Amino acid sequence: MTKTVSTIAVVLTLLGASSVTAARFTTERSSHTLTLLPGGMVVVENVSGNVRVTGTDTDSVVVNIERVFRANDPAGLVRAREATLTTAEGHEKLRVIRTVITATSPDFGSVVNYDLQVPRYARVRIGSKSADDITVTNIQGSVAVTNINGRITLGEVAGPVSVESINGSITFDAVSKPIAEARLTTINGNIELRVPSNASFTWIAQSMRPNYVTTFKSLAGRAVGPAYQAFVNGTKGPAFRTTAVMGSVALLRDGTKMSEAKRIFEEVRVTEMMMIAPARRIVRRPLIDGNLQFESSLGEVAVGEVRGSANVKMGAGEVQLGIVRGICDVVSLGGPLRFGDVTGRLNARTSAGDISIQSAREGGTITTGGGTIRLAHTGGPTRLQSGGGDIVVRQASAAVSADTRSGDIAITMDPSARSQRITAKTGKGNVLLNLNPAFGADVEVTILTSDPARDLLRSDFPLSIQREQVGGKTRIRAFGKINGGGERIELSSEEGGVQITSSSVPGTPSK
Amino acid sequence: MAECDAMNEQMPLLLTESLGREERERAHQHIENCAACAAEWKAYRATWSELGELPEVEVPARVKEQFLSTIGASRDSKVIPMRSRLAPGPRPSALPRWFAQAAAVVILVGGSYYAGNRTAPLRVLPSPATIQSVEQTPYSIAETRVLNASAISPNIEGRPNIQNVQFVDADASDNQIGVSFDVTSRVTVTGAPTDKSLVRLLSYVLERDNSTSPSRSNAIDWVRRTYSDPNHADPEIADALAKVLRNDTHEGVRIRAVETLKDMSPASSGTRDALIDALKNDPNPAVRIKALEALSNLAKAGTALDAKTIDTLRAKASQDDENPYVRVKAAELLSEIP
Amino acid sequence: MNHLSDQELMKIVQAGDYAPASEIYDRYSGRIYNFAFRFLKNAEAAEDATQEVFVRMIKYASQFQGDAKLSTWLFSITANWCRDYLRKSDNKAKEAEDVLLSLPASSEYSPERDLERRESELRVKRALGALTAEQREAILLSRYQGLSYAEIALIAGCSEGAVKTRVFRAMETLKKALTADVGGGGRWLNATR
Incomplete structure (x- = not known):
C-alpha cells in the first residue's frame, strides 16, 4: 500500500502537478524474466521514473515495469503510450533494459518505473535523467549509477561503486568489511556515507565550501591538495572518495544520527580559498553604520552604504558596494566587483571577472585576472591592471597607469587636468587617449604591428x-612635446592602433 | 486487407514525412483504428529509430589533403585564387567575365545580378597599401558614395579589403543605420538593421581574418547596440560573433563578442557550441564566466541544456584548478535542470 | 567564401578557378564519406570514393547545371563510383571488414554504454548488409541523407516508383532483422494489455 502511495506521488511530481486537474492517467504493468550468466551485467537506462535493483539468490533477471502515461485526452494517452517504448536487448551476459521516448509534447508525457530483481553476482549499471529514487541493494558485483536529479541510495553493495549525480544527493551504506573502492560524486547534492564502526577504509572528501561532518570521534585527518583525507580504523582499507562540489559530505558511524555529527574544520584550512566561513554566506544590507569586515569561501555581498571602511575577502562570489566612506579593500578569488562612490583609497582585486567603479575619489589599485575594468571617475593616482580585457577610464584628474594583456584601453582625462603622468600599455589592442587641448606632456607612443599598411596612429x-623593422614586424614610434611639454605620457600597443584626441568634452564614445 | 497492404507500403513515406497532408491524416486514422497496422507502424518507427544508432564517422584529414593536392590547390586556397594544374573540362563560355575575376577583384555585386538592370553593379579596386600620416584624414566627405542596402546584393564577392569602418546612426528613431568604409573611395551603405546586405556586411567586418583593428572592436560594440534588440536579431550576426569568439586572438575582443552573444537570444546550435568551447578552453576567465552567463540566459529563454552542455558544466564545476567563481556558476546553472 | 551558395561556388569553379574547392569539400565530404562507408562497408574504399568524387566534381564541373542541387549531383557521382566499385568482383570480399574497428572512440560514453552502442551498431550494420545494393543505396539516401524519393530516383537512375519499392522492401527486411527477439536481437517490453 505504501508503495502505491509513493508511486502516485512520484507520478504527480514527474508529470507536472499543474496539469493534474485536467490530465488523465493510465498505468500499464508488465513483468519479464531473462536469464543472466555469472559475471553478467544488467544495464538500465531510463528517462524519468524510479529504478530499484535488488540482488537475489537466483540466476534470472526479473524486470517489473510500470509505465504511467499522462495526457489531456484519450488520443493523447494513445500517443504517449506509442511514444514510450521499453526494450530489452543483449544476451545472457549483458541485459540492457531501456526506455526510449520517440516523441515529446507538452500535451502528453510518461514515467517509467523499473523494479528489477537480479542475481546477486550481477554487475549493475543505471543511467537516468530524472528520477525521484534510484535504489540498489544486496549486490556483490560492481555498481555504477549516473543521474541528473533525484536521490541515489546504495546499500549492501560489496563490489566497486561509482555514483555520479548532478543535483541529487547520495547515500551509501558500506558493508562491514569493505574491500572495494567507492567513488561518489555530486555537484549540487549532499553525500552521506554510513559505515560500521569497525570498518577500515580511507575517507577522501572534497567540496568547495568545504563542509565535512562526522560522528567518528577522532579522525586522523589532514588536507591533501584540495581534499580532506582521513584513515579510519587503520590504513589498510579501500578508498571511499566523496565529492560534493557545492554540498556537504557526512561520514556517519552506524547507529549515529546526522544531528550528532560534528564539523571537521580546523584540519582543512590549507588553501587560500577555504577561508573562515565554511558555508555560502550572503550579506544583503542597505546600510552598515560602521566598518564592514567579511570573509567567506563562497558568498555574495551587496551593501548599499558602508559608513566606515570595507574589508572583504571572498573565495568566490559577487561583491557590490554602493557608497564606502572609508578605505575600501576587496579581494576576491573570482567574481565581478562593483563599486559606487568610494571616498577612501580603493584596493580592488579579483582573480576573474569585471570590475566597475563609479568613483574612486582617492584613486587606488584595481586588478582583475581577466575581465573588463570600467572606472567612471578617479580623483587620485590610479593603477589598473587586467589579465585580459578592456580598460575604460572616463574621467581621470590624476595620474593613471593602465595595463592589459589583451584589450583596448580608453582613457579620458578630466578637462581641468593640465599635466599628469599617463601610462597605457596593451599586449594586443588599441589605446585611445583623450586630452584637453591645453594638456602639456612629453608623449611617447610605441606601436608594434605586423600590418604596417593600416592607419594605426592618429x-x-x-x-x-619613426618606423623600424623589428624581426618580422614594424615598430612605429612617435614623440613630441605637446603644449610645451610636461609629465610623461607613454602609450604602447601591439597589433592595434593608438589614437590621441583633443577635446574639452569629457567622455569617450566607447562604453 | 488490401487497405492494410497499401498502408504498409506508405509507412516509409510516413516516416520521412513525404506524404501530403490528406494522405498523412488518412494514414494516421487508419493506423489508429487498425491494431495490425498500429503494431506494424510501431515496428517501423522502432526500426527507423534503431537505424539512427549508426554513428557519423569523421572523414580522415588526409582525404582532404590528397584531394587538394590532386587538383593543385593548397590548404590556403580559400584566400589565394588558384589556377588548375589538372586538365579542366570544357570551359563554359556563357559566364560573365566579371565573375571569373571575382576572387581577385573586390566586388560588391549589384542588385543587377539578381534583378536585371535595376542598379548597376558596384565594383571597386583594393586600395594601395599606405601608412597614413598623422595629420591627414584619409578621405574627404565629398568622395563618399552613399548606397542603399537594397541596391547591394547580400553576397560579398572576393575578399574586399575594406578599411576604416565606421558606423552611423544619424537618426535613432528611423530604424536606419549605415556602415561607411574605404575601398578605393569612401562608401556608405545605409538601410534597416534587418536588411540582408547590411547584416552580411557587418558579419564580414566581424569575421575578416586580417582585421585586428579597431574595426572589429568597434563593430562588436555597434552590433551589440543594434542587434541586441530582439526585433533586429539575426542568426548570421550571432554566427559571425561566434566565429570571433572562437578565433580572435585578442582577449578584449573575445570578451566583447561573448558579452554581445549573451544579450542576444536564442542562439543556433553553432553559437551554442562556440559558447561551450569558450567555456571549456578559453584561457581568459572573464570569457569563461560570460560564456556561462550566456548559456544561462539561453536556458532561461527556454533552450534545454543538451548532453554536451551538461557534460561541460559538470566538468567545469568539478575542475579543481578552475576559478572558483566559474565553478560556482557552472554548478548553479546545473541546479536549474528540471 | 562561406557566404557563397553552392551554385555561386560552382560558378567560380566552372570559370576555372578552384579556390572554392576546399569550401565545397568542407560542406559535403562528411555526408559523402559516411554514405560511401555505409554503402561499401569499407573505410579505405570510402576514402577513395570521397577523394574521387571531389576530383570528378572539379573535372566535370561544366556538366553541373546551376538549377540542380549540388548535393544531388555529388551523390549521383558517389553512387556511381560505389556501384562500379562493387561491380568489380574482387572488391566484394572486402565487404566483410568489420566497420566497428574504424569507429572513433567516443570518450563521452562509459565502457558499458559504449559496449551497448557497439552492439546496436553491429546489429544495424548487419541488417544493412543483408540488403541488396539497390535497397541499401535507397535506404542510406533516405534515412541518413534525408533525400526525397525524387532526388534518390535521379541519383539511382530509376523511377520514383522504383525508389518507393526499394525503400519499402528494405524496411521490411530491416524491420525483421532489428525487431526480432533472437540471440543478440532486442525485444520490446511494452505491455500489451
Whole structure:
C-alpha cells in the first residue's frame, strides 16, 4: 500500500502537478524474466521514473515495469503510450533494459518505473535523467549509477561503486568489511556515507565550501591538495572518495544520527580559498553604520552604504558596494566587483571577472585576472591592471597607469587636468587617449604591428614619427612635446592602433 | 486487407514525412483504428529509430589533403585564387567575365545580378597599401558614395579589403543605420538593421581574418547596440560573433563578442557550441564566466541544456584548478535542470 | 567564401578557378564519406570514393547545371563510383571488414554504454548488409541523407516508383532483422494489455 502511495506521488511530481486537474492517467504493468550468466551485467537506462535493483539468490533477471502515461485526452494517452517504448536487448551476459521516448509534447508525457530483481553476482549499471529514487541493494558485483536529479541510495553493495549525480544527493551504506573502492560524486547534492564502526577504509572528501561532518570521534585527518583525507580504523582499507562540489559530505558511524555529527574544520584550512566561513554566506544590507569586515569561501555581498571602511575577502562570489566612506579593500578569488562612490583609497582585486567603479575619489589599485575594468571617475593616482580585457577610464584628474594583456584601453582625462603622468600599455589592442587641448606632456607612443599598411596612429597633437623593422614586424614610434611639454605620457600597443584626441568634452564614445 | 497492404507500403513515406497532408491524416486514422497496422507502424518507427544508432564517422584529414593536392590547390586556397594544374573540362563560355575575376577583384555585386538592370553593379579596386600620416584624414566627405542596402546584393564577392569602418546612426528613431568604409573611395551603405546586405556586411567586418583593428572592436560594440534588440536579431550576426569568439586572438575582443552573444537570444546550435568551447578552453576567465552567463540566459529563454552542455558544466564545476567563481556558476546553472 | 551558395561556388569553379574547392569539400565530404562507408562497408574504399568524387566534381564541373542541387549531383557521382566499385568482383570480399574497428572512440560514453552502442551498431550494420545494393543505396539516401524519393530516383537512375519499392522492401527486411527477439536481437517490453 505504501508503495502505491509513493508511486502516485512520484507520478504527480514527474508529470507536472499543474496539469493534474485536467490530465488523465493510465498505468500499464508488465513483468519479464531473462536469464543472466555469472559475471553478467544488467544495464538500465531510463528517462524519468524510479529504478530499484535488488540482488537475489537466483540466476534470472526479473524486470517489473510500470509505465504511467499522462495526457489531456484519450488520443493523447494513445500517443504517449506509442511514444514510450521499453526494450530489452543483449544476451545472457549483458541485459540492457531501456526506455526510449520517440516523441515529446507538452500535451502528453510518461514515467517509467523499473523494479528489477537480479542475481546477486550481477554487475549493475543505471543511467537516468530524472528520477525521484534510484535504489540498489544486496549486490556483490560492481555498481555504477549516473543521474541528473533525484536521490541515489546504495546499500549492501560489496563490489566497486561509482555514483555520479548532478543535483541529487547520495547515500551509501558500506558493508562491514569493505574491500572495494567507492567513488561518489555530486555537484549540487549532499553525500552521506554510513559505515560500521569497525570498518577500515580511507575517507577522501572534497567540496568547495568545504563542509565535512562526522560522528567518528577522532579522525586522523589532514588536507591533501584540495581534499580532506582521513584513515579510519587503520590504513589498510579501500578508498571511499566523496565529492560534493557545492554540498556537504557526512561520514556517519552506524547507529549515529546526522544531528550528532560534528564539523571537521580546523584540519582543512590549507588553501587560500577555504577561508573562515565554511558555508555560502550572503550579506544583503542597505546600510552598515560602521566598518564592514567579511570573509567567506563562497558568498555574495551587496551593501548599499558602508559608513566606515570595507574589508572583504571572498573565495568566490559577487561583491557590490554602493557608497564606502572609508578605505575600501576587496579581494576576491573570482567574481565581478562593483563599486559606487568610494571616498577612501580603493584596493580592488579579483582573480576573474569585471570590475566597475563609479568613483574612486582617492584613486587606488584595481586588478582583475581577466575581465573588463570600467572606472567612471578617479580623483587620485590610479593603477589598473587586467589579465585580459578592456580598460575604460572616463574621467581621470590624476595620474593613471593602465595595463592589459589583451584589450583596448580608453582613457579620458578630466578637462581641468593640465599635466599628469599617463601610462597605457596593451599586449594586443588599441589605446585611445583623450586630452584637453591645453594638456602639456612629453608623449611617447610605441606601436608594434605586423600590418604596417593600416592607419594605426592618429593624433590631434603634432608628433614626429619613426618606423623600424623589428624581426618580422614594424615598430612605429612617435614623440613630441605637446603644449610645451610636461609629465610623461607613454602609450604602447601591439597589433592595434593608438589614437590621441583633443577635446574639452569629457567622455569617450566607447562604453 | 488490401487497405492494410497499401498502408504498409506508405509507412516509409510516413516516416520521412513525404506524404501530403490528406494522405498523412488518412494514414494516421487508419493506423489508429487498425491494431495490425498500429503494431506494424510501431515496428517501423522502432526500426527507423534503431537505424539512427549508426554513428557519423569523421572523414580522415588526409582525404582532404590528397584531394587538394590532386587538383593543385593548397590548404590556403580559400584566400589565394588558384589556377588548375589538372586538365579542366570544357570551359563554359556563357559566364560573365566579371565573375571569373571575382576572387581577385573586390566586388560588391549589384542588385543587377539578381534583378536585371535595376542598379548597376558596384565594383571597386583594393586600395594601395599606405601608412597614413598623422595629420591627414584619409578621405574627404565629398568622395563618399552613399548606397542603399537594397541596391547591394547580400553576397560579398572576393575578399574586399575594406578599411576604416565606421558606423552611423544619424537618426535613432528611423530604424536606419549605415556602415561607411574605404575601398578605393569612401562608401556608405545605409538601410534597416534587418536588411540582408547590411547584416552580411557587418558579419564580414566581424569575421575578416586580417582585421585586428579597431574595426572589429568597434563593430562588436555597434552590433551589440543594434542587434541586441530582439526585433533586429539575426542568426548570421550571432554566427559571425561566434566565429570571433572562437578565433580572435585578442582577449578584449573575445570578451566583447561573448558579452554581445549573451544579450542576444536564442542562439543556433553553432553559437551554442562556440559558447561551450569558450567555456571549456578559453584561457581568459572573464570569457569563461560570460560564456556561462550566456548559456544561462539561453536556458532561461527556454533552450534545454543538451548532453554536451551538461557534460561541460559538470566538468567545469568539478575542475579543481578552475576559478572558483566559474565553478560556482557552472554548478548553479546545473541546479536549474528540471 | 562561406557566404557563397553552392551554385555561386560552382560558378567560380566552372570559370576555372578552384579556390572554392576546399569550401565545397568542407560542406559535403562528411555526408559523402559516411554514405560511401555505409554503402561499401569499407573505410579505405570510402576514402577513395570521397577523394574521387571531389576530383570528378572539379573535372566535370561544366556538366553541373546551376538549377540542380549540388548535393544531388555529388551523390549521383558517389553512387556511381560505389556501384562500379562493387561491380568489380574482387572488391566484394572486402565487404566483410568489420566497420566497428574504424569507429572513433567516443570518450563521452562509459565502457558499458559504449559496449551497448557497439552492439546496436553491429546489429544495424548487419541488417544493412543483408540488403541488396539497390535497397541499401535507397535506404542510406533516405534515412541518413534525408533525400526525397525524387532526388534518390535521379541519383539511382530509376523511377520514383522504383525508389518507393526499394525503400519499402528494405524496411521490411530491416524491420525483421532489428525487431526480432533472437540471440543478440532486442525485444520490446511494452505491455500489451
